[in-house]
Amino acid sequence: xxxxxxxxxxxxxxxxxxxxxxxxxxxxxxxxxxxxxxxxxxxxxxxxxxxxxxxxxxxxxxxxxxxxxxxxxxxxxxxxxxxxxxxxxxxxxxxxxxxxxxxxxxxxxxxxxxxxxxxxxxxxxxxxxxxxxxxxxxxxxxxxxxxxxxxxxxxxxxxxxxxxxxxxxxxxxxxxxxxxxxxxxxxxxxxxxxxxxxxxxxxxxxxxxxxxxxxxxxxxxxxxxxxxxxxxxxxxxxxxxxxxxxxxxxxxx
Amino acid sequence: xxxxxxxxxxxxxxxxxxxxxxxxxxxxxxxxxxxxxxxxxxxxxxxxxxxxxxxxxxxxxxxxxxxxxxxxxxxxxxxxxxxxxxxxxxxxxxxxxxxxxxxxxxxxxxxxxxxxxxxxxxxxxxxxxxxxxxxxxxxxxxxxxxxxxxxxxxxxxxxxxxxxxxxxxxxxxxxxxxxxxxxxxxxxxxxxxxxxxxxxxxxxxxxxxxxxxxxxxxxxxxxxxxxxxxxxxxxxxxxxxxxxxxxxxxxxxxxxxxxxxxxxxxxxxxxxxxxxxxxxxxxxxxxxxxxxxxxxxxxxxxxxxxxxxxxxxxxxxxxxxxxxxxxxxxxxxxxxxxxxxxxxxxxxxxxxxxxxxxxxxxxxxxxxxxxxxxxxxxxxxxxxxxxxxxxxxxxxxxxxxxxxxxxxxxxxxxxxxxxxxxxxxxxxxxxxxxxxx
Numbered sequence: 021x022x023x024x025x026x027x028x029x030x031x032x033x034x035x036x037x038x039x040x041x042x043x044x045x046x047x048x049x050x051x052x053x054x055x056x057x058x059x060x061x062x063x064x065x066x067x068x069x070x071x072x073x074x075x076x077x078x079x080x081x082x083x084x085x086x087x088x089x090x091x092x093x094x095x096x097x098x099x100x101x102x103x104x105x106x107x108x109x110x111x112x113x114x115x116x117x118x119x120x121x122x123x124x125x126x127x128x129x130x131x132x133x134x135x136x137x138x139x140x141x142x143x144x145x146x147x148x149x150x151x152x153x154x155x156x157x158x159x160x161x162x163x164x165x166x167x168x169x170x171x172x173x174x175x176x177x178x179x180x181x182x183x184x185x186x187x188x189x190x191x192x193x194x195x196x197x198x199x200x201x202x203x204x205x206x207x208x209x210x211x212x213x214x215x216x217x218x219x220x221x222x223x224x225x226x227x228x229x230x231x232x233x234x235x236x237x238x239x240x241x242x243x244x245x246x247x248x249x250x251x252x253x254x255x256x257x258x259x260x261x262x263x264x265x266x267x268x269x270x271x272x273x
Numbered sequence: 274x275x276x277x278x279x280x281x282x283x284x285x286x287x288x289x290x291x292x293x294x295x296x297x298x299x300x301x302x303x304x305x306x307x308x309x310x311x312x313x314x315x316x317x318x319x320x321x322x323x324x325x326x327x328x329x330x331x332x333x334x335x336x337x338x339x340x341x342x343x344x345x346x347x348x349x350x351x352x353x354x355x356x357x358x359x360x361x362x363x364x365x366x367x368x369x370x371x372x373x374x375x376x377x378x379x380x381x382x383x384x385x386x387x388x389x390x391x392x393x394x395x396x397x398x399x400x401x402x403x404x405x406x407x408x409x410x411x412x413x414x415x416x417x418x419x420x421x422x423x424x425x426x427x428x429x430x431x432x433x434x435x436x437x438x439x440x441x442x443x444x445x446x447x448x449x450x451x452x453x454x455x456x457x458x459x460x461x462x463x464x465x466x467x468x469x470x471x472x473x474x475x476x477x478x479x480x481x482x483x484x485x486x487x488x489x490x491x492x493x494x495x496x497x498x499x500x501x502x503x504x505x506x507x508x509x510x511x512x513x514x515x516x517x518x519x520x521x522x523x524x525x526x527x528x529x530x531x532x533x534x535x536x537x538x539x540x541x542x543x544x545x546x547x548x549x550x551x552x553x554x555x556x557x558x559x560x561x562x563x564x565x566x567x568x569x570x571x572x573x574x575x576x577x578x579x580x581x582x583x584x585x586x587x588x589x590x591x592x593x594x595x596x597x598x599x600x601x602x603x604x605x606x607x608x609x610x611x612x613x614x615x616x617x618x619x620x621x622x623x624x625x626x627x628x629x630x631x632x633x634x635x636x637x638x639x640x641x642x643x644x645x646x647x648x649x650x651x652x653x654x655x656x657x658x659x660x661x662x663x664x665x666x667x668x669x670x671x672x673x674x675x676x677x678x679x680x681x682x683x684x685x686x687x688x689x690x691x692x693x694x695x696x697x698x699x700x701x702x703x704x705x706x707x708x709x710x
Binding site (some may be wrong): 184 | 664
C-alpha cells in the first residue's frame, strides 16, 4: 500500500540513487512503485513486502525435454506437496493436477519424449480474457494466477486454456498449506510457486528435478541463465501458432 | 367469421371499438361488450376444475423448481464431485439446458419482433405471450447457470467485478438490460397509456435480443483452445438457432393455451407460423452444414470432424437426434400436405425441433469437450490427465435435477403469468384481412 509519506521517501531514494550511483533506469510516480532494473534482474531476489511485482521482470521456465527422465514424477510430487494438492477422488479426472507428465510419440518416426506440462504463463492469456470477474489475472511480472476470493467457479477459463492447465477443486478441502490458499469450487493452476519466488526461491518443480531439466529465471534479463540458454539453443513455445507469448519454453521437442 | 361448434372458435369478427393500437384488448372485456360474439368456454373443464388444474400445474412446476434448487444446494455443499463433470468436460448437462433456455428465450421474442419491427399484423397479438415466455425461459436458464457455479454463493462478485474482455462479463450487462427492455415492452403492450411507445420498445427489444444472442454464440466463438469452437460463424448461427427454437417453443405453448381455453389455432395463423418455423429449421440446417464443411476443410480439424460425425457416441446423436429427429422429420411434417394442415402435427414438429435442439447442444457442448485438445500437433500423447484421450461423460442425478429445475422455473413463471395477466393471443381477422397479412 502506498501512502504520501512512502511516495515522498521513494522519490528521495530514487533521486539519490540515480544521482549518486547512476544505476540504470528508475521510474517513479505517485501510486506506482519504485522500479530499478538492477534489482529486478536478480532472478531469485526476494520481493520486498508491500511492494508490487515489477513489470520489468518476466518470470519464465525453460524445460529441456531431452533431460526429462522417463517415468520420473519428482516434479509432480514436489509441486503437489509444496502446494498442498493431495486429494484423491474416486474419479481421477476430478483431481486437481497443477503439473503433469505428458508422453509424446512422434507420428512420423516414433521418437518418444516426456515432458512436464503446466500453466504456460502466457503474456496474452486466454484465461484472463474470458474470466468474468477478473479473478484470472496476470501479475506484472508475468505470473498468471487466480484470485481465490473472486473466482466464482464458472470454469470458462478451463474452456479457454489451450494447455488444459487448470483444474476445478471438486471437493471441500482441509489442511491446506497456509501460503497456498485453495478452495472448493474455485479454479486453480500452477502459480509458478509465486510464494517461493517472492521469497527469492525457485519453484518446487525446478528445485526437485534431479536431471536439472528445468531452468527458472527472468526472461527479460539478457544476463540470466534462462535468457542465455534461450538465446543459444532452439526452443519451442507449445501451440506457438496461437501467438500467446508463453513464459514456459521447451527444448528438445 | 363466427363461432362454430363448442370449444372450436375459428375466428371472431372485428370488435366494435378499439384502443389506439387496439389489438390487445382483453378477451373478457370483449365478451362483456359483445356477448353475442362469444360463447366460448373452457372446452371440457368447469371453472372450479379449471382452477384446480391450474393450481396442480403450478404446484408441479414449483415442485420441480424446488427439487432443482435442492440439487444445487447439494452440489454446493458436496462440491462438483457429485456431478459427472470433471477437469476435461467442465460444462455438462446443466449448460445444455441453460443454453437452450437462454437461446430460445431470445428467439421466442422474434414472434413479437415480427409484429412490432417488421409490421406483420398477425404477430402483434402474440407479442405479449412471446415477451412472457422470454422472461420465463431466460430466468430458468440463468438460474441453472448460476446455481451450477463452483461458488454460487459468490454470484454478487460477478456484478461487482467486471472484466470487459470476457463474454461472460458482458452477460452482466446483457441479461439485466434484456429483462429491462422486455419488461418495458410488455408494459407498453399491456398498458393503454403506453401504447404510443410500443413500437420503440419493440424495436429496442429486437436490437437487444440480437446483441444478447450474439453474446451467447460468442461464448464459444472466442474459444481458441478447442477445435469444436473458435469460429465467428457461431454468433449468427446462434441467432438463427434462437429463431428456430424460440418459435418452436412458442407454437407449443400457444397451442396448449388455445386448447386450455377450448380454442383451435386459426388455420391462417397455423399456416403462417409453420411456414416460418420450417424456414428457420432449414436455416439452422444450412448453418450446420457450413460449419462442418468449413471445419472439415481445415486439415487441423479433420480428426475432430471425423470424431463428432462418425466415430463417437456423439455421431448417432448428431445424425439421429439433431438431423433426423430435430431437422428432417419436422421439415417433412411441416411440408407434407396431410400433416402440414393439422395443428397436432405442426405441434409435434415443433416438439421435435425442441428435442433436436437438446441433441444439437449436447453434441456441440459435451462432444466439443470430449475430444482431446491438440496440444502437440503431430504427436500421439498420453498422460494422467486424459491428454490425447476421448473423455466420456454421463450426467449425475443432481445435475439432471438441477437442469430440470430450470425448466420448472420457466414453466411455473409461464403458468402463473398466463393465469393472472392477459396473454392469450386474440386474432382480429378483419384487421388481418385489411392489412393483407
